Amino acid sequence: MRVHFYPQSSSKSYYFVKIIVLSLALFLALIATFGRFASASASEIIPEDAIRIRIIANSDSDFDQKVKQAVRASVSEAILAWGEMPADHDKAQSLIRNHLKQLQKLVNAKLNDYDVDYKGRVELGEVPFPDKQFKGKSYAAGDYEALRITLGEGKGANWWCVLFPPMCLTAATAQDDDAKVATASVKPAHASNASDNGTEAEKPKPKFFLWVIIQKLIAFIAGLFS
Incomplete structure (x- = not known):
């Protein structure tokens, strides 16, 4: 029976590549999620021609x-x-x-x-x-x-x-x-040049969302070395 021993440096390289791949995947997921969040927020702004x-x-x-x-x-x-x-x-x-x-x-x-x-x-x-x-x-x-x-x-x-x-x-x-x-009297209808109203609660700011994701990413990477 042959027993193969792999150099310790190879094991470190494997973990390093794994960290890079996982970090990249999380980063891309973060960008996609933030893009959807920003798009949804923008769609809630009343346009000028409303x-x-x-x-x-x-x-x-x-x-x-x-x-x-x-x-x-x-x-x-x-x-x-x-x-x-x-x-x-x-x-x-x-x-x-x-x-x-x-x-x-x-x-x-x-x-x-x-x-x-x-x-x-x-x-x-x-x-x-x-x-x-x-x-x-x-x-x-x-x-x-x-x-x-x-x-x-x-x-x-x-x-x-x-x-x-x-x-x-x-x-x-x-x-x-x-x-x-x-x-007040009504003027002839045409597209306006300003916007208006609403009463619903304000959505969480994007920076809070990003900070939570970053904290989770740091904790994940730290866990790989613990």
Whole structure:
């Protein structure tokens, strides 16, 4: 029987190559994961040509807020029934504009169901928004393109989200402290040059994620030598 003895230097080289290969694999996995994380974060920023939606209650009374929620549910269901929102701004704008009469009828019917003594107004154009936050990012007050549905005097808290691109049809909601801006006139619709709102919690910063991965990588390498 022959017993083979391998030089100790060969064993060290094997472990060195193993460490390099594993470290490279972890590094590539880290880059891929970070790329997906960064891409997801970027997609949550409202683009400049976004089209928003605001449904503004007549007042802040419990009843008027209930009416607003009912209108929101009806309008959201109708919009979802349109199918996938076009990826092009002009086509999305055209789709919304072609359904304005449908939405107006839905709003009228819902207000009639609740037997209120006020009307609803559906319009698409540049409308005033106060300062807003969306997923941790602040957006300055200004005029932004939106589908606006004003119920009665429009002095109550509003519901809002982003129709184009379809970022939050039923998820993101916010309330305006300055609801009076809702009564301002609407300008002709065209792509806006700024963005707006949101209330969801801010995502963890990428640097924290990277630091955790680096710590794990260091601990792994150290373990190979222990």
